[in-house]
Amino acid sequence: MKKITQLVVLLCIGAFTILALGCGNSQNTSSKTPSKVMIEYWHVNAESFGGPSVKQLVEQFNKENPDIEVVEKYNPDMYKGLTQNLQAAMASGKNPDVVQMGYSYLNYAGENLKYASIPDIITKLSPEDNSYLQDNFLPNVLALATTDDGKQIGIPYSVSVPVLYYNPDVFKQAGLDPNQPPRTWQEVTQYAKTIKEKTGIMGFFMQEYADNWAQQALIESNGGQILAKKDGRTMAGFDTPEASEAYQVLADMVKNGNGLHATNEEAFQAFLSGKLGMVCTTIGKRDNFEKSAKFTVMAAQFPSFEGKTRRLPAGGNLLMIFSQDPDKQKAAWRFVKFLESPGALALWSKGTGYLPPRKGVTEDPQGLKDFAEQNKNMQVAMSQMPEVVKWASFPGANGLQAEQALIDVRDIILSGKQSAADALKQAAAKINSML
């Protein structure tokens, strides 16, 4: 009993000493650097999804910038969770300073959130960076963070694009040259046919996630559109010959037995075990594919339509600043610049699989030069950056439901129940009644 009392007393003394020391310390630091700025960085990166990279970056920044202290805060449930927390925080006047925002929330954020405009911060507080945005980002990439009414609400940070993965062993078996992957959709169709006929292996699969990301790339690369503006209203834009022609390419492959219509997991598993020749999906799967496959996974650029330019929607997020106080705004801007620096972006790309949004990171020895030289698949994805466009998001309260209608249509077209033209026409009517 006595021993326990002694122990408690000892612990109390210890705690007091630490407290006292702590107070002394904080007084010391505050007298030395009276203007240490605290800023908060909100992100969506769980431990399995780039979380360690975020921590590493914040630590590095805090070490290099003794006058600023960045605190990172993880927000569960992706951008929806983050946006909810953000609105709650702003209602109580405690906004974070730097925030990751999903591209699909771009217009919502622009219309509903009280953000600090980065171009304004630059002109007011950091005039030496006047040409920073133009110098370092491709115009089409910069547009990823520009709302429909033309406001630059943030800076693109993470970017993913679709690519065509293929199995070189299957190519060789079918008598095709793995160094000559298909470049056009016509060639993809031929390759898929050859693979099926020569080897009996299924030829091609395009991702069937619960979104239309890859299908948008297909449609828009043939000159079609997902959304169209008519009299100031946003309408479904995919009931055009270009869109249905592109979609029909997929449907025909499935109909002829050379293309696969299945769930993503089934198709990826089949690809990794060598039962599927080509898979069209995000560069975000690169690391996972390369590590899990028994063969050397190779990637080619997203196929194009003869004589037409590719248009590839970007997945990922942009960085926004929410600080109101000029000191914090300045600190937040410095932090954003740090996150967008080649070294930090390189760390980010390796940790997550996202592509760097900025020009020159791939050539920079501080950046991804070594990594990109070693990894051809990464190079392929990065060569597509000039063709990146915005991921279409259906506007309004029924937007996500409208997206689902387009997902449902994919099943109708690929199962061969209706031709692409008919199915897309019906879906467009349905979606227009929702918007």
Place this chain on the structure above:
Amino acid sequence: MSRFTWQSVLFLAPAVITLLLFAYWPLLQDVWLSFHSWNMVSPTMKFVGLQNYLQLLSSGELIKILLNTILYILVLVCVNFILPYLLSFIIAHRLNRFSFFYRSALFIPSTVSLAVASILFLWILNPLAGPLNIILSAIGLESPRWFKESGLVIIIIGLIIGWKVFGYNLILLVAAMVDVPKELIEAARLENVSNWQLFRRIIVPMTSSTALYVFVITVVFGLQYVLVPVNMLTQGGPDQGSTNLVYIVYQYGFVFFQTGKASAFAIVTMLLYALFLIVKTKVLDKKVHYEN
């Protein structure tokens, strides 16, 4: 007398308060939400009256969802009620040896989580790389696209849920079967009654109370279990071919962020459940033999 009431209130309080707080209060909130339009993010909610309900009733979606739900119920009743009922009779009365082994072997799968069962079936049924496809192609058949054909997908998801529920229901039914007095059966045997007559005239009436319970949980819980495999494997696809009353609530709420419509669907679902339970009490309960 007053002391007695006071005490009983006190004893009931923990249960009643918990129930009110976690069942009835959310229910009221759900009713309130169903009259509003809200996206879970926006700070303002808009009152829309009955609009959510009207949209729900006027869309063609509802009919498809109801038909799918009925199909699910049929599959679930076959896999998780009729089949274990017959098997439990065999295990309890027709097997002379190894009954313990069969009971355990058939129960073990229900300890596996539904998510695991879903992935397991995804692997088994993979139309290109799965073992079932290897067997099918060996006999010259082509594997169907299990999760991409409407109708078929509901049967498969019903089977996945069966993996989880079958064993539990079987154990309940075996217990009821074993409870049937041996004398009755032996007396029947002496009279040279056929197996079918034995089953029909003695077993079915004597086990009817447990059977009814199993039937109700097969429908009520089974439909709720649908959420996990559907969310993991099909997200309601192909073309809403595997959605049902329970998944659609989740989809409207947490995929489309339309809490109003999700709540309206939830209320409709609850009313249909209530209808089912009323039918059960009014009709089925009367045909059931309770021992006490």
